[in-house]
Amino acid sequence: MIVYSFDPLRDPRWTELLEGHPRASIFHTPGWLSALRRTYEYEPVAFTTSPPNSRLTNGIPFSRIDSWLTGSRLVSVAFADHCQPLVREPDECVDLLRQLPQVCSRANYGYLELRVLNSHVPGLEERAGLANSESFAYHELDLQPDLEMLFRGLHPSCMQRKIRRAEREGLTYEAGKSDEMLKQFYSLLLLTRRRHGLPPQPFAWFRNLRDCLGDAFKIHVASNNRRPVASILTLRHKNALVYKYGCSDTRFHAMGGMPFLFWRAIQNAKALGLDKFDLGRSDADDHGLIAFKNHLGGTRSLLNYYRYPHKPGPVISRRSPLSSRICSYLPDFLLKAAGDLLYRHIG
Numbered sequence: 001m002i003v004y005s006f007d008p009l010r011d012p013r014w015t016e017l018l019e020g021h022p023r024a025s026i027f028h029t030p031g032w033l034s035a036l037r038r039t040y041e042y043e044p045v046a047f048t049t050s051p052p053n054s055r056l057t058n059g060i061p062f063s064r065i066d067s068w069l070t071g072s073r074l075v076s077v078a079f080a081d082h083c084q085p086l087v088r089e090p091d092e093c094v095d096l097l098r099q100l101p102q103v104c105s106r107a108n109y110g111y112l113e114l115r116v117l118n119s120h121v122p123g124l125e126e127r128a129g130l131a132n133s134e135s136f137a138y139h140e141l142d143l144q145p146d147l148e149m150l151f152r153g154l155h156p157s158c159m160q161r162k163i164r165r166a167e168r169e170g171l172t173y174e175a176g177k178s179d180e181m182l183k184q185f186y187s188l189l190l191l192t193r194r195r196h197g198l199p200p201q202p203f204a205w206f207r208n209l210r211d212c213l214g215d216a217f218k219i220h221v222a223s224n225n226r227r228p229v230a231s232i233l234t235l236r237h238k239n240a241l242v243y244k245y246g247c248s249d250t251r252f253h254a255m256g257g258m259p260f261l262f263w264r265a266i267q268n269a270k271a272l273g274l275d276k277f278d279l280g281r282s283d284a285d286d287h288g289l290i291a292f293k294n295h296l297g298g299t300r301s302l303l304n305y306y307r308y309p310h311k312p313g314p315v316i317s318r319r320s321p322l323s324s325r326i327c328s329y330l331p332d333f334l335l336k337a338a339g340d341l342l343y344r345h346i347g
Helices: 012-022 030-040 090-106 124-128 147-152 157-171 181-193 201-216 250-255 257-271 287-296 322-329 332-347
Strands: 004-005 043-048 060-067 071-076 110-118 131-142 173-175 219-224 227-237 240-248 278-281 299-308
Touching: 004 060, 004 157, 012 043, 012 322, 030 043, 030 060, 030 110, 030 124, 030 201, 043 090, 060 090, 071 090, 090 110, 090 124, 090 157, 090 299, 124 299, 157 250, 157 257, 157 287, 173 257, 173 322, 181 201, 181 227, 181 322, 181 332, 201 219, 201 227, 201 332, 227 257, 240 250, 250 257, 257 278, 278 287, 287 299
Parallel strands: 071 110, 240 278
Antiparallel strands: 004 043, 043 060, 060 071, 110 299, 131 278, 131 299, 173 219, 219 227, 227 240
């Protein structure tokens, strides 16, 4: 079997495949891949068994990461929670994946990584020669029931009561993608990342996401007396709303800003006719975030990352007592500079 490579940003067949494939997500789109290239200089490449100038029937996109700090590798795709191989049947996926290690070796990449959501390929590790490198909790909320039923599906005390509290407190809600809203979101993100002992992603990443994804990008902000207290960033693709980032000011947590924002996002998604809310991945040991998503009524499943060959991934993004202490003392400009420097090497 011959495997062909192509640039998904230049080949119009890629967009045609995304439009017709049921497992295509926002992370496959030219918008996401363009934002990665603008921000981090990751060049996209996709592999397929379809010859050039023929209709594209399958494909797996990757980000090419070349880092002096963390090595060179192919990741499908960088900073995405998940990215399904776009194939017609499991055997086609296995056949394609079996050829990629040779591609990886020829180009001197240290490893390739796949981020597979709800794998439809039984025995993927054994059949394709991949190793399970990490596992996460993944949540998805079915938006097909009516709003009354969706509200009843929220946890009574952890969600319903807090949403009512937010309404009593007079929290206001705004959604959009203006420069001002982007700044509000980033200010809260800086607080949240410092609290977690991590530097923030570069501001340019969020600006480029907005510019490359257009109307699919939205920031939601909850404010108290015009002061932003919580914010989430969502993306939209076809029939799905995708939660990607969230941040808040702990001084106002009692007001219920985050439950309030998720409920407003659900209402907006229903108004647009969307039928699922992708709540994203959670680290297996992040029990608070997993509980929050459970309380939204989301269905939990397993999200696996696979590598060939199996190698430990970059550890820069991991929390540690040392990084937490450093981040807690750094002034804002240095914390931002650390994020600008490090995220290029994480992917």
